[in-house]
Structures are given as structure tokens and as C-alpha cells.
Amino acid sequence: MWSCWRWSMIWTRVAIKSEDYSSRSSPLSSPPLNLRPSELRRTAHRRKRRLSNSRPPASLTPVQSTIQKSHPRLSSSILQKNLSKPISWSSGNQILRQGPEAEMVAGRYSPPWFSVAPMMECTDNHYRTLARLISKHAWLYTEMLAAETIVYQKDNLDRFLAFSPDQHPIVLQIGGNNLDNIAKAIELANPYGYDEINLNCGCPSPKVAGHGCFGVRLMLDPKFVAEAMSVIAANTDAPVSVKCRIGVDDHDSYNELCDFIYKVSSLSPTKHFIIHSRKALLNGISPAENRTIPPLKYEYFYALMRDFPDLRFTINGGINTVDEVNAALKLGAHGVMMGRSAYQNPWRTLGHVDTAIYGAPSSGITRRQVLEQYQVYGDSVLGRYGNKPNIRDVVKPLLHLFYTDPGNGPWKRKADAAFQHCKTIKSFFDETLVAIPDYVLDAPVAEPPSGREDLFANTLSLMPHPYENRDQKVVLEA
Numbered sequence: 082m083w084s085c086w087r088w089s090m091i092w093t094r095v096a097i098k099s100e101d102y103s104s105r106s107s108p109l110s111s112p113p114l115n116l117r118p119s120e121l122r123r124t125a126h127r128r129k130r131r132l133s134n135s136r137p138p139a140s141l142t143p144v145q146s147t148i149q150k151s152h153p154r155l156s157s158s159i160l161q162k163n164l165s166k167p168i169s170w171s172s173g174n175q176i177l178r179q180g181p182e183a184e185m186v187a188g189r190y191s192p193p194w195f196s197v198a199p200m201m202e203c204t205d206n207h208y209r210t211l212a213r214l215i216s217k218h219a220w221l222y223t224e225m226l227a228a229e230t231i232v233y234q235k236d237n238l239d240r241f242l243a244f245s246p247d248q249h250p251i252v253l254q255i256g257g258n259n260l261d262n263i264a265k266a267i268e269l270a271n272p273y274g275y276d277e278i279n280l281n282c283g284c285p286s287p288k289v290a291g292h293g294c295f296g297v298r299l300m301l302d303p304k305f306v307a308e309a310m311s312v313i314a315a316n317t318d319a320p321v322s323v324k325c326r327i328g329v330d331d332h333d334s335y336n337e338l339c340d341f342i343y344k345v346s347s348l349s350p351t352k353h354f355i356i357h358s359r360k361a362l363l364n365g366i367s368p369a370e371n372r373t374i375p376p377l378k379y380e381y382f383y384a385l386m387r388d389f390p391d392l393r394f395t396i397n398g399g400i401n402t403v404d405e406v407n408a409a410l411k412l413g414a415h416g417v418m419m420g421r422s423a424y425q426n427p428w429r430t431l432g433h434v435d436t437a438i439y440g441a442p443s444s445g446i447t448r449r450q451v452l453e454q455y456q457v458y459g460d461s462v463l464g465r466y467g468n469k470p471n472i473r474d475v476v477k478p479l480l481h482l483f484y485t486d487p488g489n490g491p492w493k494r495k496a497d498a499a500f501q502h503c504k505t506i507k508s509f510f511d512e513t514l515v516a517i518p519d520y521v522l523d524a525p526v527a528e529p530p531s532g533r534e535d536l537f538a539n540t541l542s543l544m545p546h547p548y549e550n551r552d553q554k555v556v557l558e559a
């Protein structure tokens with residue numbers, strides 16, 4: 082049983098976090114972020130001051146215009162305030178975090194316009210190290226870690242939770258359905274300094290959503306999700322978020338999705354939702370099929386943005402290039418999360434994130450330089466936990482680095498042989514990289530693949546009717 086004191090602590094936090102959460106303007110209209118941290122801080126400060134001066138608001142994004150049509154009582158300036166405050170994810174941290182750490186989070190990181198999705202057995206420390214060498218600005222998610230794993234491995238936490246400081250901004254995703262274990266897991270994770278804690282409400286794997294009864298199954302119990310999020314928030318100073326689907330099985334109407342978002346956000350401090358824009362089917366199809374068979378409905382995502390203007394939404398699912406990321410942002414999304422493409426083609430996706438999404442100047446880095454730095458990392462971690470990680474573990478994320486490039490096939494064949502006997506990453510590289518031509522190794526990232534122009538073509542016209550429940554109406558009319 083929770084004591085009254087504990088609940089009152091939770092609700093105090095709800096009040097503080099809700100009050101401070103706000104949105105951003107489209108990155109395409111923002112100044113380029115080719116700035117040093119101190120300059121970034123000054124720019125954010127200047128932009129905040131600019132906004133508070135009574136200048137006429139800039140034009141509305143497509144989603145803002147739709148919100149205004151559905152809720153004519155909302156003035157443009159309120160919409161601007163809700164949807165267009167500048168870089169402010171860190172401002173939640175600013176209030177809640179104290180001392181130098183607060184300063185660091187508030188000033189150092191770019192906004193989460195682009196993030197790499199949590200992917201089990203993919204976004205481990207090794208992949209994240211590679212990703213960070215290629216993009217300095219992307220937000221990185223861990224693989225989902227079950228709360229129980231953290232609790233039961235409490236004498237072995239580094240293996241699951243430690244990461245190099247370079248990996249900031251980094252979000253810890255946890256899974257679970259036991260409030261005590263969730264609370265303990267968050268307490269144990271706190272010293273590691275994750276920048277956000279995310280709860281998995283989207284995984285359809287039978288082990289997780291079936292047997293384990295968490296992941297996407299939690300979408301059927303929004304009150305529990307709200308409790309879990311309150312517990313998480315009560316045990317950490319980091320912002321909290323939920324990653325979910327747009328529905329489960331027959332519970333796939335837009336209204337049911339809104340009920341979930343409404344309950345979770347009003348009963349807990351959750352103000353950020355990552356929406357994998359397809360539903361999950363728990364009728365026996367595999368997790369991989371659950372990422373392809375249910376159709377993507379981006380119109381639900383943008384309708385959520387229209388109907389919950391005080392919340393922050395990151396779109397996910399089927400977005401494969403930086404062009405497509407920018408198209409989603411231009412339509413008003415607060416952030417875009419990329420999964421499979423960022424893993425399967427890291428060079429051509431992440432290689433453009435800093436320049437094309439964050440407006441930073443090109444670093445001109447080459448894959449030879451990436452691999453040189455990765456080698457230092459790899460050789461320093463080999464065997465850190467007994468026989469783990471081994472060469473295969475450390476090299477695994479590199480196997481997609483030359484995707485479709487000359488030499489890729491022979492390189493992979495050499496890698497297979499080298500796995501049998503190489504003892505260091507250096508010797509592995511010495512033996513295998515001869516298969517990759519120098520001009521490939523030494524070239525900076527080429528032009529990004531162009532995005533599908535029609536990806537969001539009819540999204541706004543397909544948006545479902547606005548969601549209004551009684552509670553929300555009272556708020557809007559107040």
C-alpha cells in the first residue's frame with residue numbers, strides 16, 4: 082500500500098511537471114544549431130525573451146490551423162504558446178533538476194526532433210556508440226529493459242545501465258507491470274543520469290504482451306499506465322514519456338486512443354507520447370509482422386496533436402529518410418523517431434541528421450575515422466563482463482555500415498571467418514577492412530536518399546473527428 086505521503090509527493094510532482102511542459106517551433110524555421118553549448122543556451126534565452134515580447138505570432142503550422150478550426154475559441158497566440166515555444170524540453174529539467182546537472186541538461190542538448198527508436202538486441206551500448214560517432218544531435222533510446230531485470234541484477238547494474246557520457250542525450254526505456262519493481266528499477270537507474278525515462282506500451286511480442294502482460298497490453302489499462310508513470314516520475318527527476326501504438330486488436334478507434342492519451346496525461350505527469358502509428362495485433366502474428374501488417378495511420382498521430390495541444394508527440398513508424406523526418410516536422414510533429422532504417426543503414430540515415438535536421442555544419446567525418454574511434458571503444462570493452470561482450474557483439478552494429486556499398490559482400494564474408502579467431506577489434510579490422518575500397522572508407526557521407534514525397538500526402542484530410550470528452554470540454558471552455 083502506498084502511504085498518503087507518497088501519493089502527495091507524486092501529485093506535487095504532477096503539478097510541477099505539467100506546468101512546465103511546452104512545445105517548440107518547427108526546426109525548419111529555427112536558427113541553425115551549429116552553435117557551441119554556451120551559444121545554444123544564449124540563443125534559447127534570446128528566443129524565449131523574443132517570444133515574451135508582444136510580437137505578432139508567426140503563422141500557424143498545418144496542425145495548429147486545424148486545431149484552430151476545431152476549437153475556434155482558441156486564439157492563435159494560445160496555439161502559438163502551446164505548440165511553438167522554442168527549445169523547451171530541457172526547461173522541465175531546469176525546474177526539476179538542481180545544480181550542475183540541471184545546467185548541463187538544460188543547455189547542452191539539442192531538442193529531440195530526431196531520435197533513434199528503442200530496439201531490443203539492437204540499440205545496445207555498441208550500437209549507440211556507433212550512432213553517436215555519426216550523429217552528435219540524435220536522441221538515443223536504450224533497448225527495453227524489464228524492470229525485473231534491473232531489480233534482480235542489482236549487483237550487476239553496470240552491465241545493463243552504464244553508458245559513456247558521449248551517449249547523452251539518452252533515454253532509458255523500461256518495461257513492466259509491477260509498480261514496486263518499476264519504482265525500484267527507477268531508483269536503481271537514477272545514478273546513471275538518463276535524460277528521460279520511457280515506459281514501453283507498444284511491444285506486441287508474446288513474451289512481453291502475452292506471457293509478460295506488459296508492453297502494448299498496457300494500452301488496455303490506461304489507469305494502470307497512469308499509476309506506473311506517476312510512480313516513475315516520483316522516483317526520478319528526469320522527464321517521463323510513454324511509447325505506444327495507436328490501438329490493440331479491435332480497440333483501434335481514434336476515440337479509444339484519445340481516451341488512453343487523455344487518461345494517462347491527466348492522471349500522471351506524462352506530457353510526452355511517442356506514437357508508433359500502427360496498431361498491434363495480439364492474435365499470433367510475430368513481432369516483425371506487427372511492424373508491417375497493420376497499416377500506418379499517420380492521420381491519427383496528427384489528430385492527437387490537434388486534440389491535445391498541451392502535450393508533446395513524437396511520430397514513429399515507417400519514416401526512413403531525413404527528408405521524410407523533415408516532412409513530418411514541417412507538418413507539426415514535435416519529434417520524429419526512426420527505428421529500422423537507423424539500424425539497417427546507419428551511415429546514410431544518421432549521417433545526415435546533424436546537417437539536414439539540426440542545421441549543423443557537416444563534420445566531414447568518414448567511415449575510416451568512425452571505425453578508428455570505434456576500435457578504441459571496442460577493444461576497451463571486450464570481455465568486460467567475463468566472456469561478454471565478445472567480438473561478435475561489438476562488431477554486430479558495424480555490419481550495416483557499408484550497406485549496398487562496393488565491398489560490402491566480401492567484407493561480410495571475411496567478417497564471418499574473422500569471428501572464428503580474432504581476439505581484438507584491431508585484428509578484426511586489419512583482417513577484414515581490406516575488402517572495402519579506400520574511396521568508400523574515405524568518403525564523407527553522400528547525398529541522402531530522397532524521401533517518398535507522398536508519405537504524408539493525405540494525412541491532414543484523413544484526420545478523424547476531433548476528440549472531446551466532458552472533462553476536456555470544461556477545460557477548453559474555461
Ligand SMILES: Cc1cc2nc3c(=O)[nH]c(=O)nc-3n(C[C@H](O)[C@H](O)[C@H](O)COP(=O)(O)O)c2cc1C
Binds near residue numbers: 198199224421
Ligand atoms: C529488432 C527490433 C526491436 C525492437 N524493440 C523495441 C523495444 O525494445 N521497445 C520498443 O518500444 N519498440 C521496439 N521496437 C519497435 C521500434 O522501436 C519502432 O517502434 C518500430 O520499429 C517502428 O519504427 P520504424 O518503422 O522506424 O522501424 C523494435 C523494433 C525492432 C525492429
